Amino acid sequence: MKVLVAVKRVIDYNVKVRVKPDNTGVDLANVKMAMNPFCEIAVEEAVRLKEKGVASEIVVVSIGPKASQEQIRTALALGADRGIHVETDEEVQSLEAAKLLKAVVEKEEPKLVILGKQSIDSDNNQTGQMLAALTGMGQGTFASEVVVEGDKVNVTREIDGGLMTVALNLPAVVTTDLRLNEPRYASLPNIMKAKKKPLDNMSPADLGVDIAPRLSTLKVEAPASRQAGVKVADVAELVDKLKNEAKVI
Amino acid sequence: MSILVIAEHDNSSLKQATLNVVAAAKAIGGDIDVLVAGENCGAVAEAAAKAEGVNKVLVADNAAYGHFLGENLGELVAEVGKGYSHILAAAGTVGKDFMPRVAALLDVAQVSDIMRVESEDTFVRPIYAGNAIATVKSSDSIKVVTVRPTAFDPVAGEGGSAAVEQLDVVKDAGLSQFVSEELAKSDRPDLASAGIVVSGGRGMQNGDNFKMLEQVADLMGAAVGASRAAVDAGFVPNDMQVGQTGKIVAPQLYIAVGISGAIQHLAGMSDSKVIVAINKDEEAPIFQVADYGLVADLFEAVPQLEEELKKVL
Incomplete structure (x- = not known):
């Protein structure tokens, strides 16, 4: 079965985020970029499904500027078979990303689409669910286990307070949570091989999708910074302050 | 509207x-x-x-x-x-x-x-x-x-x-079925919605030592969390992770024990109303966001905290 994985290029999670002085956004100039951590987990899951003989082909798709090809190549080095780059320099919001992915799904007809549950930049947690709704597929969100059995996939989901398992008809959409797997690192020979794997390039217009955003960002600010408080001498003083000053216990 | x-x-x-x-x-x-x-x-x-x-x-x-x-x-x-x-x-x-x-x-x-x-x-x-x-x-x-x-x-x-x-609107999309559910049986509140969270970091040294935090947490009706360092070291499972790639929490009281305060951890808890840090390294960045800091060896401070809390709660 064919598996489609969507990956996003975002700021590296180790980089300290700085808001631009003019409050128009976050400063991304000369900042290290990487594959969104949840998307790495999505790629790893697809590769494991292929290693188990469940998946036959892994297609990786990314939407974004030319440099997003780096993340596609990373996924190819990790074991994906071919890439699709939907190239645009415009901001693509979740609904429009889902529409672009829907167009790719209609062309590729995968049995399973795996995405990260959210990207660590916009933190929306929407695209997978929107894609599932637009394509009429079931969804296994925040997955910690994915088991394909015949024409169904059982997905164990991380929910508030525990775990829940659902059975979805295939084709289906899965979004990954942290515990699903631990992504591997790409080996140097595989990085070299990935350079020769096929990568298709297309535009949102080629897919017939209008990507005009519905939400406008009026301003972006740094969060109210916390002031360092006081040092207490011992535990007794700490408990006294918590009870009588902060009144939180 | x-x-x-x-x-x-x-x-x-x-x-x-x-x-x-x-x-x-x-x-x-x-x-x-x-x-x-x-x-x-x-x-x-x-x-x-x-x-x-x-x-x-x-x-x-x-x-x-x-x-x-x-x-x-x-x-x-x-x-x-x-x-x-x-x-x-x-x-x-x-x-x-x-x-x-x-x-x-x-x-x-x-x-x-x-x-x-x-x-x-x-x-x-x-x-x-x-x-x-x-x-x-x-x-x-x-x-x-x-x-x-x-x-x-x-x-x-x-x-x-x-x-x-x-309403008599019945929408069954027929795309998914419920199979099973496994809710944590712990009497502790859910990490993401708890009013008080006690978290441990690499300074806890191993998973067994988290029992100390659990005892303190149970006294206060708190949830127990961990830093990514503690999770990566294998002390506790990933679902306890507080931080940018884990759970984002904003309790009334957050107690960070043996946590240095890496950016990725601060991103997950700095909206907490009151932050307490217990760490033996007085240069630890966690103290820059803590309302109350205690420079102490956690293996002495945490048992003392348990005793003091028993007196006042």
Whole structure:
């Protein structure tokens, strides 16, 4: 079965985020970029499904500027078979990303689409669910286990307070949570091989999708910074302050 | 304006997060209806009708909604919600699951995890795990919004007397089936919604030592969390991780024990009301965000903390 994985290029999670002085956004100039951590987990899951003989082909798709090809190549080095780059320099919001992915799904007809549950930049947690709704597929969100059995996939989901398992008809959409797997690192020979794997390039217009955003960002600010408080001498003083000053216990 | 709030519940009781979301709805202004979708959820509807500021409670009681499957809830809420100007739900795992489906079916954007209402179409929300705060304006006719419950003080859960109306809309998408559920049996509250969180870091040295934190947590009715360093070292499972790639928490009291305060951890807890840090390294960055810092060996301080708490609680 064919598996489609969507990956996003975002700021590296180790980089300290700085808001631009003019409050128009976050400063991304000369900042290290990487594959969104949840998307790495999505790629790893697809590769494991292929290693188990469940998946036959892994297609990786990314939407974004030319440099997003780096993340596609990373996924190819990790074991994906071919890439699709939907190239645009415009901001693509979740609904429009889902529409672009829907167009790719209609062309590729995968049995399973795996995405990260959210990207660590916009933190929306929407695209997978929107894609599932637009394509009429079931969804296994925040997955910690994915088991394909015949024409169904059982997905164990991380929910508030525990775990829940659902059975979805295939084709289906899965979004990954942290515990699903631990992504591997790409080996140097595989990085070299990935350079020769096929990568298709297309535009949102080629897919017939209008990507005009519905939400406008009026301003972006740094969060109210916390002031360092006081040092207490011992535990007794700490408990006294918590009870009588902060009144939180 | 008319606002539809989707109740969060477990079929037997209304979760407090619903009252926080109603508070967000009040901040927008307009008539507030609450939709209770579930199975045998009459008691929930009665509770919702008592909440302050609620105009009407709509009940969709059917097996299709019993396990809150996103496919079914998505279709139901898109159908019921299309006559409203706003659709709001708590940004818990249920709301996060079905609300984007609602938005997609209505062909509108969703505004996720809002922490403040600026006006009927403008909302403030965290991005980059709270390292930046964005003010966003929606141009859509229906605003689909998920609300961070901890950011809004709940409305009163008693005193209201809204009318309760049964809906006979049954939407079973037939795409998914519930198989099983395994809810943590711990009496401790859920990490993401706990009022007090006690977290341990690499300084805990091993998983067994987390028992010390659990004892302190149980005294206070707190949840137990961990830093990524503690998770990566294998001390505790990943679902306890607080941070940018783990759970984002904003309790009344956060106690960080043996946690240095890496950026990725601070991103997950710096919205807490009061932060306590216990660390033997007085240069640890965690002290820069802590309201109360104690420079001490945690293996001495934590047992002392347990004893002191026993005296006052």
